[in-house]
Amino acid sequence: MEELQARHRKEQRELQARITQKKKNATKKTRKGVNDECDKLQQELNQKQNLEISQLNGDDVSATADSLDHLDLNDEANQQSTTESAPPASDAVPKLDLPTGEPGNRGKKPNRQKARLARREAERVAQAEIAAEEAAKQTDxxxxxxxxxxxxxxxxxxxxxxxxxxxxxxxxxxxxxxxxxxxxxxxxxxxxxxxxxxxxxxxxxxxxxxxxxxxxxxxxxxxxxxxxxxxxxxxxxxxxxxxxxxxxxxxxxxxxxxxxxxxxxxxxxxxxxxxxxxxxxxxxxxxxxxxxxxxxxxxxxxxxxxxxxxxxxxxxxxxx
The missing domain is CATH 3.90.70.80 (Cathepsin B; Chain A)
Structure with a gap:
């Protein structure tokens, strides 16, 4: 069983790498089709691995089928959870508001710019306070x-x-x-x-x-x-x-x-x-x-x- 689980983890990592690459290369027009394809690949791998586990455990085929039906009902939720935990470069976050062809991680740039401006303003205020304090100490x-x-x-x-x-x-x-x-x-x-x-x-x-x-x-x-x-x-x-x-x-x-x-x-x-x-x-x-x-x-x-x-x-x- 441990050998099978190790192989399954390797297959899941490889599939996630393929899915990530596909979504990175997707455009606004092809994004829906790519997402559907990735969902299908994930479902197929899940079904395959569950069958292998059932066969190894000697489970009843009908029970396995019921188990697979249950998995099908939750695959979409499972896929969403898996995608959200993927690396930042993935396309898991909705891209509807992003410019065409812009990777999702670039949406953070405005926040970094605001942080820089805020830091500079804080430094300016601090320097002004120091200058005012020194001026107050000087003889008029x-x-x-x-x-x-x-x-x-x-x-x-x-x-x-x-x-x-x-x-x-x-x-x-x-x-x-x-x-x-x-x-x-x-x-x-x-x-x-x-x-x-x-x-x-x-x-x-x-x-x-x-x-x-x-x-x-x-x-x-x-x-x-x-x-x-x-x-x-x-x-x-x-x-x-x-x-x-x-x-x-x-x-x-x-x-x-x-x-x-x-x-x-x-x-x-x-x-x-x-x-x-x-x-x-x-x-x-x-x-x-x-x-x-x-x-x-x-x-x-x-x-x-x-x-x-x-x-x-x-x-x-x-x-x-």
Missing amino acids: HRGNEKEVMDAAFSRIGLKEIEITPDGHCLYSAIACQLNDLGLGLKPDPSRIVLQPATVSRIDTVASPRHDGYRAVRAVTADYIKEHQDDFVPFMEEPLDEYVKKIRLTAEWGGQLELQAIARAYGVEINVLQGDGRIEKIEGAGDDADLEQQKRQIWLAYYRHTYGLGEHYNALVQKAA
């Missing part, structure tokens, strides 16, 4: 600076005048306030170097709303050159190159330029820092009269608020 230099500045304006009674952040901001802010103080910009055309395209605008250098920064640059460059002993020790480049940059470029102004401006125009410059400190730069000498000592210019100096970097805005007293 821009917000803190603006908050301190606004509080200082209110305390001192100052109003801010926005200056264009173009590299000329220090000189433009000075020009604006010199004009308001009635001191003038001292625009000597012979001391102001203009490009050929702007020579026709020489008259506008007296106006702080236009090219006033050019006059302040010229006065600053001249004062530094005329008093070079006070400035050269603090320079990192030759004097001529340094003053040329002041005259002709948009090079930012710093501590040396503020000192030269204060002395050249005889004013006191108060620079409000982003941390609330006030830096005073005195330009009037000990022999200056009281009126000259009262000439004050206010600047707001920012390090973080503006995208281009360091920046100066003009400050004026609020109207009473």
Whole structure:
């Protein structure tokens, strides 16, 4: 009996392999015929093997026939169960909704794609949360600076005048306030170097709303050159190159330029820092009269608020 059962198992495996191959090669038009043929092959093998078992056991022929009739009634259910347990490449799953000629196992691709998209979205959300957490831990230099500045304006009674952040901001802010103080910009055309395209605008250098920064640059460059002993020790480049940059470029102004401006125009410059400190730069000498000592210019100096970097805005007293 064991030998017969082993042979039967081998025959069943071979038949299943044939059925699988037939169904894989079937098209939409031939699928029904192939399925019917496979069902018939399975029934025939089942009948043959049952007869062999009955003969080996010496069962009555009529009982065998009854047994076969019973098998015939359940063959369709047995075949369905067998087919469902076949490898994924088989055609056991209904194919009515699949495109023509597409194997049944390809229907899983959309699910894999959704899984990939979901995984990527989860990674993106996780990275965004990490970035937000890191940003929350960082110091808000821009917000803190603006908050301190606004509080200082209110305390001192100052109003801010926005200056264009173009590299000329220090000189433009000075020009604006010199004009308001009635001191003038001292625009000597012979001391102001203009490009050929702007020579026709020489008259506008007296106006702080236009090219006033050019006059302040010229006065600053001249004062530094005329008093070079006070400035050269603090320079990192030759004097001529340094003053040329002041005259002709948009090079930012710093501590040396503020000192030269204060002395050249005889004013006191108060620079409000982003941390609330006030830096005073005195330009009037000990022999200056009281009126000259009262000439004050206010600047707001920012390090973080503006995208281009360091920046100066003009400050004026609020109207009473």
